[in-house]
Amino acid sequence: MQQARRLRQIAIGVVMLMAAETAVVAESSGLAFADTTTNASAASASSDTSNASGPAEAQDETSAVLMARLQNRKTEVLSARTTDSTTYALPSGELETEAYAGPVRVKQDGTWKNINTSLSDTGADLTPQAATADIAVSDGATRIWHR
Known part of the structure; x- marks a missing residue:
């Protein structure tokens, strides 16, 4: 009984910490987040359509990394765009830059x-x-x- 109560307290603490971290990220980026809680069949159907529509876009690197992880697809970092390169945030949290010859x-x-x-x-x-x-x-x- 005591152990179950202690585990419940730890779980509540972790949830509160994650909520606070998300709020800080949301405040600094100014972006809204979509609800990612769906059933398995809807999730697989939406992942098929999101991959088909190409990469998403976000204004800054932090927002792009978060969006890439939540949507499980690469997201372009618009603030890093140049005349001859495009930078993407990947679902793994890494950045990928495509450089063009011209x-x-x-x-x-x-x-x-x-x-x-x-x-x-x-x-x-x-x-x-x-x-x-x-x-x-x-x-x-x-x-x-x-x-």
Whole structure:
């Protein structure tokens, strides 16, 4: 009886400690957490769909690691994004960085956009939608000179 009571007190203490740690992580990251308590068949069905939808995204490394562990899939660390690399938090708690031979995205107006060299008409010129250099191509209009 005494041993069961002591084990119950330890279990309550561990639960309280974990709740406090989660609250500190939630407060520092500003993110909300999904309820991960589901039955086995729903969990297997949701894991199939979450893996199919690709990696998730989180603003910072701490949030990404926590999200990767909770969702059991890799999560991109948006604050570590560069023109030529992508960093992911893995469910194991490790980080993985993919480095590319050249730029794959460009920052425009404060947001990252994948490079897209499709030309769009911007008046007198044709310009790419998202490129690393400022490029303008003439739309071929002819000018008529009057004397």
